[in-house]
Every structure is written in structure tokens, then in C-alpha cells.
Amino acid sequence: MHSYSRKVNVVITTAVATCLLSVVGCKKTEPAAPAPQPAAAPANTAPPAPTQPVPTFSAAQTIGMFVYPKANQTHDQQLIDESDCYNTVQQQTGINPQASGPKAPSAADLSAAEQQGAAQAPQAQGGRAKGAAKGAAGGAAIGAITGNAGRGAAIGATVGTVRGGRRQKQANEAAKQQGAQAAASQEQQDYGQSKAAYNQQISTFKRGFSACMDARGYSVK
Numbered sequence: 210m211h212s213y214s215r216k217v218n219v220v221i222t223t224a225v226a227t228c229l230l231s232v233v234g235c236k237k238t239e240p241a242a243p244a245p246q247p248a249a250a251p252a253n254t255a256p257p258a259p260t261q262p263v264p265t266f267s268a269a270q271t272i273g274m275f276v277y278p279k280a281n282q283t284h285d286q287q288l289i290d291e292s293d294c295y296n297t298v299q300q301q302t303g304i305n306p307q308a309s310g311p312k313a314p315s316a317a318d319l320s321a322a323e324q325q326g327a328a329q330a331p332q333a334q335g336g337r338a339k340g341a342a343k344g345a346a347g348g349a350a351i352g353a354i355t356g357n358a359g360r361g362a363a364i365g366a367t368v369g370t371v372r373g374g375r376r377q378k379q380a381n382e383a384a385k386q387q388g389a390q391a392a393a394s395q396e397q398q399d400y401g402q403s404k405a406a407y408n409q410q411i412s413t414f415k416r417g418f419s420a421c422m423d424a425r426g427y428s429v430k
Contacts, residue, residue, distance in 0.1 A: 259283075259285050259286055259289055261289060263285040263288055263289060264288045264289065264291070264292045266288075267288060267291055268288075268291040268292050268294070268295035269291045269295075269418070269422075269429070271295075271306070271307065272295075272306050272411070272414065272415060272418065274415060274418065274419070274429055274430065275429070275430045276291060276422055276427050276428070276429050277427060277428045277429075277430075278426065278427055278428075279426050279427060279428055280426040282426065282427070287427070290422065290425050290427065291422065293421075294418050294421035294422050294425070295418060297421060298414055298417035298418050298421060299414070301417065302410075302413060302414060302417060304410045304411075304413065304414045306410075306411055306414050310404065310407040310408075311400060311403035311404050311407055312400075313400055313404075314396045314397065314400055318396060319393045319396055319397075322389075322392040322393050322395070322396040323389035323390070323392055323393050324389070325392055326388040326389045326390070326391055326392025326393070327385040327386070327388050327389040327392075328385075328388075329388060329392075330381075330384040330385045330387065330388030330389075331384055332381045332384065
């Protein structure tokens, strides 16, 4: 009986010792956590490199316009598009926006025009002769009253000649002044028309450039 009890105790003691020596084995085994996966490499979002030479200047700035990309175009691509549109519009319209516009007439230009206008003004002729004839007729009539028509005619002719010459000179001076003023006014008018035509050409070129850049995804002002 005592021998049986000792055997039972030995078995129990052995079981307890085994359990204590391998605690992990007595518990429920948990599954291992999965190993962290490396983060995926970001996709390459860099814009493609230009496929043609990049201009060294902004074509838009040469005509006083401002361009802003609406589709995240690179600066190099924008310069290429500006150059393409500039050349395309120039070929289509034949307009060279870099050509200098007409210059306003200077004081020397206006003075030369006035001198030419005065020289080309119509001049009255025969004023002295007409005055002499008219004066002689009047003098003769007066002389006839006093009994000396010939002397009266001579005096009247002399006075008429002087008056006729003075009137002719005054008329010619007025004609020269009018001719000079008309020539200077025409010079200013010609410049105004040339300037308006030039501005119209530049406006046409800018509209074409803006339309081309807008089609390529840019805002142009």
C-alpha cells in the first residue's frame, strides 16, 4: 500500500516538474506575427524630358504677353510651346512683331513739310497790273472832272499798282501759310494712320499667339 502511494507521488511530482520546466509547452502556442513587408517604391512621376532644343528666351515676353501653364507643363516645355506658336502665327499672318513701328514726325520733319507746303501753294499773278488798270480808270474819271484826265489816269495807275501789288503779296502770303499748315497736318495724319495700322497688326499677332497657346493648355494674358 505504501509502495503504491510512493509510486503515485513520484508520477505526480515528475509531471509537475516537467510542466514547470517547459512552461511554454503548457500554454497554447500563439501564431507568429507576419513579417513587415517593404513599402512599394513610388512610381516615377517626373515629366518626360523635352524632345527638341529648348529656347533660351521667352517668345511671349518679346511681344509683351504673360503665359501660365494649366497642365503642370515644365518651364522648358513652355518655352518650346511659346516658340512653336510664335513661328506658326508669323508664318500664317506674315507679320513680324519685332519690326519697329512708325516714328512720330519730329520738329524737323514738320518744318520741312511746312516749307514744302508753302513752296507748293498757288501764287496769284498780275496783281500789280490789275491794280494799275483799275487805278488808272479811277484816276482818269477823277481827272476828267478837274479837266485833266491824263494826269488823273497816271496818278490813279501809280496808286493802283501799289495797292494791287500789296494785295497780291498779302494773298500769296496767306496761301503759303495755309499750304504750310495743311502739309504739317497731313504729316501728322499720315503718322496716325500708319500707327493705327501697325497696332492692328500687333493685335492680330497677339490674338493668334494666344489662341495657339490656349490650345496647348496655357493661360495667356
